[in-house]
Amino acid sequence: MNELNTKLQGKGLFVHEMHSLVKAFMRKMQFLSSQLESNTLTHMQTLKEVPPSADHLRRYSSMLGALHDEFSRRFEDLRTIEDEMHMISSPFTCSVDNAPSDVQLELIDLQSDAVLAEHFKSGSLLDFYSSLKEENFPNMRRHAQKMLVLFGSTYICEQTFSTMKFTKSSYRSSLTDDHLSAVLRISTSYIQPDFDALVKAQQRLDFSHEEKIT
Template sequence: MYEAIEAFRSKLHLLERDIHGRRLHFPHLREHCEKNKMQEDPAMKDFVSRLAENFKERFESSPKLSADILLFVRQPFSVSTDGQWTADAKKLVPSIDEAALQMEILAMGTSDLLKAQHKDALVSDFWINVVPQARFKNTRDIAMLLLTMFPSTYICESAFSSMNAIKSQDRNRLSDSHLGQCLRIATTEYKPDIRKVASFRHSHFSH
């Protein structure tokens, strides 16, 4: 997610420069201006500039991550043990022990088992389910921070997917109240004890 944000930020800056120049990314605008011998509307330039500024403000509080820290989370066996990135990681996660972090990276780099498991696992699965917390606490702390940096995004996307599944074409008359109740059931992590609930219910037999 962080990489997607940075990529979009760079694209906005590229578009901002391009609309002032050759307009390579605005072929229809370029064709229209050349055909009618006119300059583009200043509002178009202003729109892209305001969009870039708005995007910057929304993510201004997000930490700046070095390329090596991102590489470490994706490819933990490819980074240097004593590079500048460990100092950057310490600034990002002040609670980690930088000296212990370097030792953990060395230990991880010599583990053939972890290397083999890393090849077959997703990045998130590798750090959550494969790397043991007891041996690699500092490395896991860094990875988990990056993997959970935008948790609300996942929650929103998950809820929206559930809503689309619930409010299908055949259930288009579902009220907002009922939709809310269905969403609560679909997104909650609570697991009811059905047997216990059922034990409090008594059947009414006809006489």
């Protein structure tokens, strides 16, 4: 579980990636539980060194089964959006029949476009959906936005909490909530400012102001 927890704290993970990690962990629990029932200890080095009794094997198997059931219960809500997550993460291989009705025709257009397919292979998921034209794929873009911002990995939570502790120290106890919110937003964002565009915009404003004066 420590390994799973570490993976879930990875930077920049989307919900479908985190769901895949959880599903893999649950499958391992099922597999190891069945291995214990049959007294197969191939993947359990410690138990191989000190073979347990049959009663202990049954108990360990039952514990793994209970752990699997608890994970299944806690992540039950994600199963209801599995098809949608798969559509967003693999739009060129997902089934059109299983896709939401409002994107089915758009999905056919998307899967038939060789240029977009190549772009999907070579770029990031965010870049791909950002490049889709609003007039051609409005519903695909909307579904992608919903899935990709559903919730981030726990990395952003840990980062925000650490930043808040560092920022709101005893020397800055009078920091307002609005200022703290702005600091946290900037500290946990990775948007690269377009300085060239900002400078050009300022130059246009200055030029317009000079014209009015003259």
